[in-house]
Amino acid sequence: MTTIQPGPQTETLSPAECWDYLQSSYIGRLAVINGTSPEIFPVNYLAVNGTLVFRTAPGTKLRALATGAAVALETDGLNAYGTEVWSVVVKGIPAPFEGDLTSLAEADPDRQPWAPGLKDHFVQIAPTEISGRRFPVHSRSRWWPPLDFSADWE
Structure with missing residues (x-):
């Protein structure tokens, strides 16, 4: 198996830049190990x-998080402009959020889970590693959707 090396225009982000991007976004994909299987869940965080906090309900995700893995x-x-993309990955240890829930509401009073249902378990990820990359998009036409793609679905 070969690995693709980043191109010369790929920029490695500093931890401060990674946090700037993390704070500018609120949707991520959480990867956990459920028994012996990897699982990925969308979360709004x-x-x-210096931590990432999200809400969840009882179920597969919470059981996997409770293992402390x-x-x-x-x-x-x-x-x-669609000319530059970035990606940030945070690895860490999940734990129940022990902070003040009022501080979360003050930090972002409009933040609510997207999925319906009661999500009364607050989880935080204490980062052990953070990394990120930023690079220019060279050919938008190869991945950018056309303005009207309804004909593709017929």
Whole structure:
């Protein structure tokens, strides 16, 4: 198996830049180990005081988190012109959020889980590793969707 090396225009982000991107976003993909299987869940999170905090309900995700095994959260985005993309990965240890819930509401009063249902378990990820990359998009036409793609679905 070969690995693809980053191109010369790929920029490694500093931890401070990674946190700037984490704070500018709120949707990520949480990777956990469920028994012996990897699972990935979309979560909307909040970056607070050097940790990532999200809410969840009882189920597969919470059971996997309760084991205390390391997790990873990835978020990415692109600039307003679609000419540059970035990706940040945080690896760390999950734990129940022990902070003040009022501080979360003050940090982002409009943040609510997207999925319906009661999500009364607050989880934080204490980062043990953070990394990120940023690079230009060279050929938008290869991945950018056409303005009207309804004909493709017929």
